[in-house]
Amino acid sequence: MPSLEDVVDLVHGWYPPGTADSWDAVGLVSGDPEAGVSKVLFAVDPTLPVAEEAADWGADLLVVHHPLFLKPVHGIAPVTPKGRTLTTLLRAGCGLLTAHTNADQAVSGVSEAMAHALGLTGIEPLLPAPTVATDKLTVFVPRADADQLRVALAEAGAGRIGDYEHASFSSLGEGRFRPLDGASPAIGEVGRIETVEEERVEVVLPRRLRTQVVAALLAAHPYEEPAYDVIELADPGQAPTGTGRIGTVEPTTLAEFASTVARALPQTAAGVRVAGDPDRPVRRVALCGGAGDFLLDAVRGTDADVYVTSDLRHHPAAEFREHDGPALVDVAHWAAEWTWLPVVSARLADELGDTVETRVSTINTDPWQFRI
Template identity: 45%
Template sequence: MTSKDVEATSEAQTGGAAAVDSVTVSDVRAAMDAAYPPALAESWDKVGLVCGDPKDPVEKIALALECTDEVADQAIADGAQMLVVHHPLLLRGVNSVAADTPKGRILHKLIRAGVALFAAHTNADSARPGVNDQLATILGVHPGAPLAPQPAPGLDTWTVKVPREHVDAVAEAMFEAGAGTIGAYDKCAFRLDGQGQFRPLGSAKPFIGTVGEVEKVEEARLEMVAPRAARSAVIEALKDAHPYEEPAFDIVSNEATGLDPEKAVGIGRVGELDTPMPFKDFVARVAERLPTTEWGVRGAGDPDRIIRKVAVASGAGDSFLDIVGKLGVDAFVTSDLRHHPVDETLRAADFCIVDTAHWASEFPWCYQAAIMLREKLGVPTHVIEIRTDPWTVAAS
C-alpha cells in the first residue's frame, strides 16, 4: 500500500477535510491511545506525546517510522500540525535538548513550526491490530497468537450521574474518548433515570441550584466500560462535556479473562502461510512485499524446505529465537539478527530464519495508523515515505 492508496481510501470515507469538525492534539492522542494502549508498552519504553500543546488544532497528520531531520522538514513542508511516529525520539535519557544537539535541533524545529510529535512504539507492536499484524498480513501469514502474550488490559466500568437533558452529550463525549466498545459493538451504555440531590457550599458556583440550599435534580445514571489505558482521556472528555462544576462519577476496575489466544495482545504473531512454498520462494516474497532497503533480505536454512507455518516479530527479534523453536514453525521473520545467535539456533532447532532491515519490517504500520486516524477523526493523513533505514550502501 502506498500513500496514494491511503489518500484515496480516506477521501472516499471522509469526503475530504472541508466538513471535518475541529480536532486537537489531545484528540489525536486519545485516538492513538485507544488503538495502541500505552499500558501495552514495555517497561523500558517511552511512548506518548513528545512535544506539542494538547489544545492546539490539527488539520493534517503526518506519519513516519521515526523523526529524523529530513522527516521533520517534510512534515513541516507538508503543512502537518502533528507527526506520529513509531520510534520515540527521546527513548534514552538526555540532559539537554538545546538546539545545537541532534535531538534538540529536531524538537526546536517542530515546536517553532507548531508541529506536535507523538510516538507509539512497543504498545503498537503488541496491540491488535498493530505493527506485527500488519507485517504478517503483508507477507500472507495469518496473524494468530503472539510470540510473547501479555495479560489483556482490564476494563474500567464507569458510572456517571448526569442531568437528564445532558446525558446524550456526556455519553457521546465518553464514546469519542474510547469508552463504550464491547467486542464488535460500540456506543454501548446503560441508563437509569432517578433523582439526585446536593447542596452548594459557600465557594461553589453551581450550574443548577442556589448556594446553601438543597437542590433536587432529575438525573440519569450512565454506565459504560472503557479500556483502562483510556482512563485519563475519558475523564477529560467527561469533565469537558458535563455541565456540573463537580461531576459525580465512579470507576471500578475489572480484570479481563478467557481471551481467545488469537485475540491476545503481545509482540510477534504466529500463523499459517496462505500458500505453502519452498523457503527460497518465501524469502523472495518477503523481499518483494516489504519496502526496499540496501540491507535487503537474507535467509538461513534449507532453500527447498516447504514453508507452511510462520512466526514474525517486527524489529529486532533475536530474543525470540528460543521461543520460536518450541512452536513448530517452518520459518521465522524478524530483523537485526547477529551471526552467532542464528548459527546456534540452526544447530539446535528445526526452522528457517529470514532477516530483514528493521525499518522495512515496521514501516508498513504507518499506513495502518494513517487509515485508523483518518477514519476515527476525519483529518487528512499523509505517510512520509522517506527511507530512514540508516544503511545506505551495500556491496557483494
C-alpha cells in the first residue's frame, strides 16, 4: 500500500505546485504523509457533502481542484462551512490535497482533459507557457572525485531533465597544470607540471539556479582553482504546457458543435449558452477550463472559429463579438473542470495498480440548482 506521501509525490510530479499562480493555495492541506492510502476520491469542490461522501466511502485521500482555504482563515472549528468540511475529513482520517492552477496548464490537466472530452485533435496550448531558460555547465575533475561532484551538482538543482534527475554526461581525459608560487594544490607540487586523469562532467540546469550550482561546484571540487564553463543554451521553443488549448474538430456548424458540448459535459442548470450564428462553420476550437474571459484577446489573435469557456461577463463578451471575433460557448464552471477528474483518477489507478482504488465523486457541486 502506498503512503500518502507517495501519492502526493505522484500528483505533484504531474502537476508541480511550483507552476501554480502566485495567489493560489495548492498542495497537501491535511493528512499524515506516512499514513497508508488505499482509496482516493476526486472532486472539483471541497464542500461538506463531498467530504461526507469521502468519509462514508472510507477514502484515505480527497483530491480536489478548488482550494478549501484560498483566503486566510483564523480557525477551523466546525462552526463554519470550511471548518465542518475539514473536521469531517479529519475525523474520518481522510487527507485533503488541492491541485488548482498547477493542474490547469499541465499536460493531461484541466484544459487538455476538456479538449479531449470535446473531441479536439492536434491539441496545443492556446497561450504556451514560457520555456525555462537553461544553461549547460562543463567542469573538469579528478576521476576519483567525479561521483561526489555529480551528487553535489544534482543536489544544487542541476541535471534535471523532464521526469529524470541526476542526468549528466562524462568523458575521460588528461588534465595538465603547473602550480605557481602562492598556490596550495590538492594534487602536485609548486613549480612542477602535473598530469591528472580527469573526467569532463556536463550537466544542464535552469539559468535561475546558476549561482547556487556554481557555488556547489566550487565547494565540492577538490581543486583550488577548478576549470569550468557555463554556456547559455538556445530557447528550446514552444512548451507543451500553457493556458487553455486550441485544436481541430471535424467540420460542423456552431449549433451542432454546441450540442456536442452539451452532450460531452455533465448537465447543469445553466446549460450551454451560445453567442454567434447557429450556421457558422466550426473547425478550429479554442477553450479554457474554468473562468476564461481573461484570454479573449489571445483568442482573437488565433484562427479559432469558436471559444469555449466559463463565467463570461456581459461587457467583455459583447465587445468581443462586436469585433467580429469567434463565436462564444459559455458552459458551467464546474462542468468544464469536472472533465479532468476521470483523467487524473485513471492516471493514478494506472500508476498504482490494484494497490489503490480510485473514484470520481458523484456529487454535482455546481452552485446553481435550477432555472426558470
